[in-house]
Amino acid sequence: MADADPRPQRDAARTRAAILHAAQQAFSTKGYTDTGVREITAAAGVNPALVSRYFGSKEKLYEAALSALLDARVVLGFPRDQFGEAVVRMLLAPAPQQRNPLPMMLLASADPTARAITDRLLTELFLEPLAAWYGPVRGAEKAACFSLLASGLTLYRQVYPLAALDGALSDETRAWLVQAFQSLID
Amino acid sequence: MADADPRPQRDAARTRAAILHAAQQAFSTKGYTDTGVREITAAAGVNPALVSRYFGSKEKLYEAALSALLDARVVLGFPRDQFGEAVVRMLLAPAPQQRNPLPMMLLASADPTARAITDRLLTELFLEPLAAWYGPVRGAEKAACFSLLASGLTLYRQVYPLAALDGALSDETRAWLVQAFQSLID
DNA sequence: CGCTTAAGTAAACAGCGGTATACATATCAT
């Protein structure tokens, strides 16, 4: 037998992280309203009451789960002359789905509370930095068009899988996507 | 005073239609799970029990509401050489929101039952006819890309309004959209 | 008119949701 695990059985930080991770997974799959607190905590192997203890409420847990995932920096680092190619490669990568904030955002559009939170976080953490990156001329519109494309693609590949977009895309379709993203810059 | 309304106070067809209309409106705004039967029937001015009588269940009501809205023919009639322009004009029109099935579909992605219904109806009533219209070479992929663009645009204009896409778009952004749709054909 | 039937209502049921309370136990400094 291996040595006993030296870590204590009770670890607040670890438990909190487990809940957060389970919440991201569940919210990304079933949305805000259709995900229950009992379901999240069962996946994390803990008691439902711990959501209130560590996050205050289901709503606050959602906010924490989404903001931990939203980060515009991945996109801002791409080279401008090959921006479309880089973005498409990222979006089409055999993605660790649980690390992609888009499904969560797309699925959370229904409930008013979740919608308000999502709207605020999307704007602050993603759209505004991206708009600044695009520059002063129509930067906000370009950022919105970027989100539009990325969300649509993610919607029909991860959230709502369409057979036609499953697996590897044809070269032509891939080129169409690259061109659409790139022409936002040129 | 005007003459009394000759229509009877009780009219099954009219009541059923009122429920259906209220359901389309509510589902398009708050999604499947977050819309209650009581809420729908209150908007229609009738008793909640009538949903069971006229549609069987909330789930069946959702199916009826969505399928009454889904119709690929509006797109199939557009001229191919000005397809992008026609589509964008349609999507950007000061739309009677309640007649657009897209918000309903986008918001219903969460609940498993609603998702299954939406998936089936979208494929049968829209994607397959559109794929046939595009033709045998990558028709299905093209139809999926069309949905991707249209859904993304609708998402950030009607479901999840972004300030940058509000109202009239700039000529450049509009041209970008037209080009994206048109290049699916050329 | 009278009376059968369709149309609509009111109320309750059973289940589930998020959350708060009261309780148990592992951890760690003293």
Add this chain to the structure above:
DNA sequence: ATGATATGTATACCGCTGTTTACTTAAGCG
């Protein structure tokens, strides 16, 4: 070791949801 405290659990509460049941009333035909 031992007690104080952080950590985790069990359970109950209350409000809401879709649906069913029993009942009421309008419509329309003979």
